[in-house]
Amino acid sequence: MAGPARAAGTATGPATTGPATTGAALADAAAAASAALARKVPKKTLPAGVDITGEGLAEPLRLRATAHPVEVVAVVDQVSWLGPTGAASGPKPADLGPKYTVVVLVGEIATQTYDLYPLAKGGPRVYRPAKQPDPARKEKAGWFLGRLSMSETLRTVGVPLERQVDTVSGGVGGGERVLPDDSLNPAGDIDEALDELQRLLLLNVGVMLVITLGLAGIALLIRRRTR
Incomplete structure (x- = not known):
């Protein structure tokens, strides 16, 4: 006795979507979007x-x-x-x-x-x-x-x-x-800088001597008055 007949379509199973089909669909969608964007964005042209x-x-x-x-x-x-x-x-x-x-x-x-x-x-x-x-x-x-x-x-x-x-x-x-090359003179610049530094040091020494002598004079004057 023959068994019950199978429903149509069960022999092959329901249609499925594989990875290849999904990838192709995504590629088509991306291409369509790129084409639409290219139509909307004007190309920058070089002046004639x-x-x-x-x-x-x-x-x-x-x-x-x-x-x-x-x-x-x-x-x-x-x-x-x-x-x-x-x-x-x-x-x-x-x-x-x-x-x-x-x-x-x-x-x-x-x-x-x-x-x-x-x-x-x-x-x-x-x-x-x-x-x-x-x-x-x-x-x-x-x-x-x-x-x-x-x-x-x-x-x-x-x-x-x-x-x-x-x-x-x-x-x-x-x-x-x-x-220009002739405006660059490293040796001359160094000598000039050293001369300026020497003058600055001498000036500082002179100022310190004046201050020291002034303080010594004030101290001597105060000592004489307190005697």
Whole structure:
């Protein structure tokens, strides 16, 4: 006599989810999330180029990212870090030195403009006009301290400036100055320091002698009066 029939599906058992299936599902979910995030976050694009005009340039120096990407980045780096508010006034006109106007382009459309003074007394300066080529940009006019590398950066991209040997690198508002070799004289500095120390010691000895003699005189005077 045949036994009772098995219920359908019991021969193979219920469907199960193994580790491989779970890992694949998680990978698909992560990929979908990454794609969605990439669509939401805009990519930072390099400006199409810069135009530089100023002293010693018979015609604008036109640099485009397609042909000179390193030069474009170097010039834009001189102004890209400026804050929203600068100083209301800058150095005296006689102390500014040559001016170079940098216009930043998106496509072939000018969007930003800045006046750079690489040889200004007291360090390079940047002036940002309130009126910008792009009407959508609402900027406040202001003066900013520039990077110490400004002169060398402009020179290397084609601006006719003399090499500044005291500027070797630049950072935000920064750079490094190198002292000339002839200004470093360790032996002379040590001798001068020893002379100063000797004079200081002699002065201290003299003061101590005066104080000692004064105290001795006072003690002698008191002794005579008490007799």
